[in-house]
Amino acid sequence: MLRGTFSIRAIQYLTLLIGVFVVFFPIYSVFVGAFKTKVEFYQSGLGLPNDFFNFENFERVFKVGKLDLGFKNIAIIMVVALTGNVIIGTMVAYALGRFDFKLRTPIMGLYLIAQVIPLVTTQVATFSVIKWLGVYNTLKAPMLLYMGADVLQIVIYLQFIHNIPRDLDESAMIEGASLFRIYRSIIFPLLGPATATLIILKSISIYNDFYVPFLYMPSQKLKVVSTAIFSFVGPNAAQMNVISAGILVIFIPTVIIFLLLQRFIFAGVTNGAVK
Amino acid sequence: MNLSYKTQKYMILFGFLTIPLALLGAFSLYPAAALFYFSLTDWDGIGFDQSWVGFANYKEIFTRPDIFAAFKNNLYYFIGGLLQTAVALYFAVVLNGRLKGKYVFRVLLFLPYVLHSVATVIMFKNVYHAEYGSLNIFLGAIGLESWQQLWLGNPHIVNFSLAFISMWKYFGLSMVIFIGALQSIPNDLYEASKIDGAGSWQTFRFITLPSLRKVIELMLVLTLTGALEAFDIPYVMMLGAGGTSTFVIQTVDMAFKFENFGLASAMAVVLLMIVLFFIAIQRKVLFREGK
Numbered sequence: 001m002l003r004g005t006f007s008i009r010a011i012q013y014l015t016l017l018i019g020v021f022v023v024f025f026p027i028y029s030v031f032v033g034a035f036k037t038k039v040e041f042y043q044s045g046l047g048l049p050n051d052f053f054n055f056e057n058f059e060r061v062f063k064v065g066k067l068d069l070g071f072k073n074i075a076i077i078m079v080v081a082l083t084g085n086v087i088i089g090t091m092v093a094y095a096l097g098r099f100d101f102k103l104r105t106p107i108m109g110l111y112l113i114a115q116v117i118p119l120v121t122t123q124v125a126t127f128s129v130i131k132w133l134g135v136y137n138t139l140k141a142p143m144l145l146y147m148g149a150d151v152l153q154i155v156i157y158l159q160f161i162h163n164i165p166r167d168l169d170e171s172a173m174i175e176g177a178s179l180f181r182i183y184r185s186i187i188f189p190l191l192g193p194a195t196a197t198l199i200i201l202k203s204i205s206i207y208n209d210f211y212v213p214f215l216y217m218p219s220q221k222l223k224v225v226s227t228a229i230f231s232f233v234g235p236n237a238a239q240m241n242v243i244s245a246g247i248l249v250i251f252i253p254t255v256i257i258f259l260l261l262q263r264f265i266f267a268g269v270t271n272g273a274v275k
Numbered sequence: 276m277n278l279s280y281k282t283q284k285y286m287i288l289f290g291f292l293t294i295p296l297a298l299l300g301a302f303s304l305y306p307a308a309a310l311f312y313f314s315l316t317d318w319d320g321i322g323f324d325q326s327w328v329g330f331a332n333y334k335e336i337f338t339r340p341d342i343f344a345a346f347k348n349n350l351y352y353f354i355g356g357l358l359q360t361a362v363a364l365y366f367a368v369v370l371n372g373r374l375k376g377k378y379v380f381r382v383l384l385f386l387p388y389v390l391h392s393v394a395t396v397i398m399f400k401n402v403y404h405a406e407y408g409s410l411n412i413f414l415g416a417i418g419l420e421s422w423q424q425l426w427l428g429n430p431h432i433v434n435f436s437l438a439f440i441s442m443w444k445y446f447g448l449s450m451v452i453f454i455g456a457l458q459s460i461p462n463d464l465y466e467a468s469k470i471d472g473a474g475s476w477q478t479f480r481f482i483t484l485p486s487l488r489k490v491i492e493l494m495l496v497l498t499l500t501g502a503l504e505a506f507d508i509p510y511v512m513m514l515g516a517g518g519t520s521t522f523v524i525q526t527v528d529m530a531f532k533f534e535n536f537g538l539a540s541a542m543a544v545v546l547l548m549i550v551l552f553f554i555a556i557q558r559k560v561l562f563r564e565g566k
Contacts, residue, residue, distance in 0.1 A: 008475075012369045019366060020383050022443070026402045027390075029409035033401065045412045088298070091291035099284055107292065114303035118550050120504045120523050121543040124530045125306035125313060133301075148298035179283040183291075208392045210507050215531070226393040230511060233397050240401050247401075250394040258389040262382060265389070269448060270455030 027251075033244035034058070041241040057245035061232070065246050069221070070228035077139055077224065078206050081146035085202060086195055089149040093157030093191070094183050098169070108154075115151040123215060130216055141216035142224075146206050153198055156271060160194045161187065197268040200261055204254050225250055310547070313540035325537070332541035342542065345522045348434055352505045352521075355438030356498030359446045360491070366446075367453030368483065381454070385447035392444070396511040399440050403427050430518045437508050437519060441501075449494060456490040457483070496557040500550050522546060 033041055034057055035049035062068050096104055119126075126145070127136075135141045164187065172182050210226040217224070223231070229246050258265060278286070314332055318325035336342050366384060370377045387395070402410045403426035411423045426436045460483065468478050484491075506523040509515055515524040526546070530539035 009374075012372075012374065016366070016369065016380050016384075019362075020380065023384060023387055023447075025409070025413070026398050026443075030398050030401060042407055046409055046416070088295045092295045095288050095291040099288060101284075101288060107296070110296070110299060110304065114299055116551065116554055117303060117307050117547065118500065118504055119303075120506060121526075121547045121550070122303070122306040122310055124526070124536060124539050124543050125309040126302055127530075128309065128313075129301055129306060144298070145302055148302055149295055173280065178278075179280065179287050183287070204389055210393050210511065215527075225391065229397060230393055233400070240404070240407065243397060244401060247391075247394040247398050250391045254389045254391060255386070258386065259382075266381075266385075266451055266455075269451055 030244040030247045033241050034248045036241050057242045060242050061246035065232035066223050066228045070223050070225040074224040077142050081143045084147040089153045092149050094187050097158045097161035111151040137219050142212050145212055156194050160191050164190050197264045200264050201268045310540050314544045316537045318536045319534045332538045345520050345525045348521050349502050351434040351438040353502035355442045356502050359442040360494050363446045363449035364453050367450045371457040387444045388448045393511050396508050440508050456487055460486045499553050
């Protein structure tokens with residue numbers, strides 16, 4: 001009996017280690033590749049680089065690959081879109097969570113319908129809206145597209161709002177606070193933990209997104225990280241050492257966020273799926 | 276500034292909902308409606324010239340075999356997705372047990388999900404390269420030269436190679452979702468089965484699996500719709516060339532490369548319908564369960 005559980009444990013650890021190997025094998029190969037010179041890259045295979053302080057590839061990918069521009073643009077887009085998104089999400093949740101009115105259920109329904117429509121399929125028509133608004137080929141296009149609240153966000157916020165006791169609102173009213181003030185000074189701050197989770201998840205998905213910037217911002221000056229590395233790789237497929245450096249740099253921000261804030265990320269993902 | 280709370284309520288409702296609803300309408304609901312309209316025209320996406328062509332675009336979709344043939348490539352992502360769900364479930368069950376280092380393993384296996392998607396695909400270009408790719412080098416180093424392949428050059432293999440990237444990236448996500456669902460199964464169920472003398476396979480078969488039914492169903496639908504919408508991976512890696520084009524790549528090319536927005540819209544509508552069909556089935560199944 002004891003031997004049985006022991007061998008099951010051994011198999012479990014073995015499969016876990018295989019899983020970890022499969023996950024880290026590609027990452028390892030770009031990691032070592034990023035520090036190699038061109039000749040070294042093609043000769044040394046999977047070996048460690050001669051010099052871990054060889055940052056030439058990183059300099060090149062920033063200069064030629066326009067990664068600096070990419071990081072700048074995506075940062076601007078993220079700050080504006082996320083700020084807007086948090087304000088919009090909390091406002092909708094406050095309106096829907098604290099007041100009874102006739103249009104409440106239909107509005108929830110509209111968000112539900114919107115969620116079922118896959119975004120990739122409707123881009124052909126969204127494209128015409130973006131053009132009509134005159135924001136095609138500007139940073140405003142992705143900002144607007146990322147800003148809107150989605151049903152998942154609203155559901156998470158609504159759960160939090162229902163847990164904020166109404167007594168708080170009422171005692172504020174007795175002291176003569178306006179409803180806007182209640183939103184600003186009570187509801188918004190108490191939604192903080194939900195906001196943190198949502199910001200982290202949305203940052204990762206905006207940073208990762210390729211489709212929207214690729215379709216709506218073809219201009220060279222408007223490259224974001226995804227589109228910059230995409231067009232850098234096109235004609236330069238031979239310089240895999242430089243490309244590896246680019247990949248590594250692009251990986252770093254989300255890895256750091258993940259390692260520091262994994263609790264929020266795991267909570268957010270699980271919450272999202274189970275609802 | 277002493278408005279009654281009733282007036283304030285309407286001001287808040289109006290002020291707080293107008294902009295969000297405008298965004299929702301402009302970027303989700305209107306495009307879906309407009310898509311139907313465009314699909315009935317021959318619009319090229321640029322000018323104002325568009326004439327009504329009725330169902331001609333739909334006819335073209337269903338009569339041109341090359342358009343529907345792209346779905347064959349979506350199938351690889353679906354198969355990959357099924358495999359991914361199974362592997363994720365296995366690891367979730369393992370990591371939900373009493374195992375030393377399970378939190379570390381969870382973090383390590385989830386990591387691919389947070390990595391940048393385009394950079395990930397390009398990383399695999401590096402892995403799959405026929406001559407200098409790390410995969411063939413590794414196979415050579417451990418004496419498996421015969422397993423070396425043209426991972427991206429062989430039309431029989433390339434779609435599996437691409438679908439694997441998707442598995443690699445998303446299996447950690449499925450795993451964490453499964454772990455969340457496993458943790459919500461009440462412990463007394465397991466204790467009761469232990470008292471009844473159930474083995475670990477029986478426990479899995481008769482307690483774990485039924486409790487996870489809803490989550491598994493949800494995952495299957497997500498796998499299916501995800502596979503139908505596959506775009507990033509084949510596009511970034513191959514630009515859809517070499518027999519890797521998926522339905523969405525064809526739709527995007529039809530709209531932006533061949534400037535046939537009418538036909539592209541009709542293709543998008545067909546895809547939308549298929550996706551909605553599967554979601555409806557899932558909802559219905561869940562609803563029946565709910566009763």
